[in-house]
Amino acid sequence: MTVEAKKETLGFQTEVKHLLHLMIHSLYSNKEIFLRELVSNASDAADKLRFLALSNDGLYEGDSELKIRLAFDKDQGTITISDNGIGMTREEVQEHIGTIAKSGTKQFFDALTGDQAKDSELIGQFGVGFYSAFIVADKVTLTTRKAGAPTDQATRWESAGEGDYTLETVEKAGRGTEIVLHLKEAESEFLDGYRIRSIIRKFSDHISLPIVMDKEAAPSYDDEPEEGEENAEAKEPAAPEIVEETINSASAxxxxxxxxxxxxxxxxxxxxxxxxxxxxxxxxxxxxxxxxxxxxxxxxxxxxxxxxxxxxxxxxxxxxxxxxxxxxxxxxxxxxxxxxxxxxxxxxxxxxxxxxxxxxxxxxxxxxxxxxxxxxxxxxxxxxxxxxEKYAQFWKDFGPVMKEGVIEDHGNKERVAKLLRFSSTLTDSTTQDVTLEDYVSRMKEGQDKIYYVTADSFAAAKNSPHLEIFRKKGIEVLLLSDRIDEWLVTNLSDFADKHLQSVAKGDLDLGVEESEEEKKAQEEVSHDFESVLKQIKEVLGDKVSDVRLSHRLTESPACLVADVYGMSLNMERIMKDAGQLMGGMGMGRKPIFEINPSHALIARLKSEQDDARFADLAHILFDQAILSEGGQLEDPTAFVHKLNGLLQGLLN
The missing domain is CATH 3.30.230.80 (Ribosomal Protein S5; domain 2)
Structure with a gap:
């Protein structure tokens, strides 16, 4: 196949076209970063060659002096950045230049606002790389040859940064990559040696690879006047000698x-x-x-x-x-x-x-x-x-990732735990600024546990019915709503000799001694509701493992509680979303259904004589408890039907 036959025109990915448009119109105040990005890419290419040449010295092709070269041509309106690094094959050019191989591409475009200043920051987070060339250029020509490849197997890529680009197989004597930027008319400021040097010293002085440019040496003369020939005719200066100078410090x-x-x-x-x-x-x-x-x-x-x-x-x-x-x-x-x-x-x-x-x-x-x-x-x-304040910003962006450290890094678990931040019932917003040390310092007298609740959102955690008794007694509870939190509390069972306890698991022991009158009153209520609990359990059947009176509810009629060693409803939901079949709350264990004996609906249930209406009301209360946990009903239609029937009965 001839070289000409290997030339083809290809279209950019939609994402690339969108990104190019955004960069050209959003990074107008940061134009000079194009040079930093292209020099950084060239430096990376040299690093990769240096590494591969450790086991294959032939890749140097007799030239082991790695460097980056810059040049500009005022007449042609071009800047050229070239390196003698690893280079690319045709396939690599198409993979790295014609597409955006970024896992975060979708999130990036979803986050765009249309505001130039804000989108400019997002572009910076996403990384601009090679495409930054189009901030100043209306055409870019890239010629590259992979180290070790034949000289006639180089690739030329060219594009005006719009809908498509061309790929062509060409000859190139030296390995590495050369990028020629055909500058827009308005960007002639970059066709200046002093301007280029100042940008390199500002952005790329630290690169250990030499960055070189041509420099004109001071003019020399063919013939110097001899002694005593003061009035000798001035000689024509010789053509200036072109020498190469390193324009960065070139030290790591x-x-x-x-x-x-x-x-x-x-x-x-x-x-x-x-x-x-x-x-x-x-x-x-x-x-x-x-x-x-x-x-x-x-x-x-x-x-x-x-x-x-x-x-x-x-x-x-x-x-x-x-x-x-x-x-x-x-x-x-x-x-x-x-x-x-x-x-x-x-x-x-x-x-x-x-x-x-x-x-x-x-x-x-x-x-x-x-x-x-x-x-x-x-x-x-x-x-x-x-x-x-800076740490708060760090936690906002990286907090969920840091929580993985408690799970992965057992040797540093305590140090990582001290870096964790949470919301709690003492905070009024989603801001996570409570440390475990803060919590322990505020614990009530007699309290020996660090209490927490997990949910799939901050609102669900903050409004969980399980918090009612804690609010009444003024006991702080951590509100955990990141997906990683379920694994976090599984791996962080204690802190500062205090056990971490879910408010939605097992029996509650708030560490507060109850009076004899309180104990007697509870015993009487338990005896009074004994038959009701038995009837509810018969109605709900295998949906629950037990039905009991609640000591944690003060306002809500009912809630679901996991076994002390079981899996929370939130964790079960996460596992189901991941395709794991759980078969009930808590590793196959059914939830415990707790009712609030002081609530009007429970009193109504207790006095209900019609078995059908009793069953409907019990199911409604159970389904409401699932919904309050952020769960999904197995049969929403049946729930609505029972609820409508109850409402209709009240209207009649």
Whole structure:
């Protein structure tokens, strides 16, 4: 097949066209970021080549001096960014340039508001990357050849950033990627050496790879006048010699001491390594010395990325060995619950397997991971203590992920537990700002448990009927409404020697001694309702495991309670949504149905002489209890029919 026959025109994904339109019209005040993004991509390409060449030196093709080159042409109105990194195949170009391979794409577009300023921030969270070129260019030409591929197997990609792009197989002598930006007429400010240098020093000075540009040397003269020839005719200057200069510091930022690095340097390095254009929330920079030496520079993003809940997404921590990039998928260096952390870990030495593709399990790796996690937790503890407003923002975005740490990281369970934040019955909004330490400090005299309620929403938790007795007695209850909370409380049974107790499980013991009069009154009520409880249980049959009088209800007529060792109704609903057949509340256990003997409806039920009406009212109360828990009725039509019949009877 000839080269010309391999040229084809393809259409962009709808998402790509939408993103291009948004970037061109929303990032008008951040135009210069295009250069930072393209330089960062070139740096990544060089890192990948350096890693692969550890086991295949031939990929260097005789040129191991990796660098990024910038050039501009005022006459043509172009800027060229080229690298001699790993390069791409035709298939890789089509995969990475023609599509958006982002798990958070749908969430990104769902979050768009139409407000340019707000959407600009969202674009920054999503990552702009290669497409930022179209902020300043009306046509982009990319030519690339994979290291080790034949020179006639390069690929040229070209597009005006609208509906389609072309792919063509071409020849390219050197490996790597060259991107030519044909600038819009209004963007001529970037056709200036000083402007380009200032952008690089601002955004990309920290990149360890040399970024070079041509520089005209001072003019020299062919013939210098001899001594005594003061009036000699001036000689014509020789043509200026073109020399190449490095325009960035080209040293790894993390190898410098903290005193040498400004806050701006730290922020710009984060934007490079995190592919974000917002400043980070906080960071930690530390060097560990001894037999196992390593340096880490780790960041917490200001906002959650759109792929936060993608369990298959790569970690944000890059692993280096003596400044040589090894991998950006070092799962053994950061646990899953800290997957939002971005940055680098640079070790003096680590064992690699024969193919140098993955890390071997070793004590060194375990030590580095443990040290890195402790540094991250320490950073978050300091943020919570010294900058509570920033920590509140962190918790809003990353709180549910941090809760996974209680489940996954048993060694640091106590530290993670202290970082948790909750809503409670003492808060009036969905804001989660109550710590477990706060709760314990406010416990009532004689109270020995930390009480909580789980539900599928804050409103459902806050209005749960199980809270009624706690409100009456002024006992605080934590309101848990994140899906992860059910697993959290399963794995966090105690804190500060206080047992965590669900208000919707088992019998209640509020730690308050009852008077003899109260005990006697309860015994009388129990005896008075004995036959009613028996009749309700006969009516509900296998829907319940037991029917009993409630000590937790003061306003509602009835509620459902799980066995002390059973599964909550909320957990059962979550499991069913995940396709797990539960067969009743609590791992096959049916719920306990509790009734409030002081409620008017229960009094009416007690006095009902008609068995059919008694059965209808009992079923209605049971179904209402399910609904108050956020559950779904097995037969909504039957519920409505019974309720209508009851209402009609009242009207008659």
């Amino acid at each position: 930022l993390w190898t410098k001491s903290r005193q040498e690095i400004s806050d701006n340097d730290y922020n710009e390095f984060y934007k490079h390594v995190g592919h974000d254009y917002q400043d980070p929330l906080t960071h930690v920079h530390s060097k560990v010395e001894g037999t196992n030496e390593y340096t880490l520079l780790l960041y917490v993003p200001a906002r959650a990325p759109f792929d936060l809940w993608d369990r298959d997404a790569k970690h944000g921590v890059k692993l280096y060995i003596r400044k040589v990039f090894i991998t950006d998928d070092a799962e053994q260096l950061m646990p899953r619950y800290l997957r939002f952390i971005k940055g680098i870990i640079d070790a003096n030495s680590l064992p690699l397997n024969v193919s140098r593709e993955i890390l071997q399990q070793s004590k060194q790796i375990s030590t580095i991971k443990a040290g890195a996690v402790k540094k991250v937790l320490g950073m978050l503890e300091a943020l919570a203590k010294n900058e509570p």
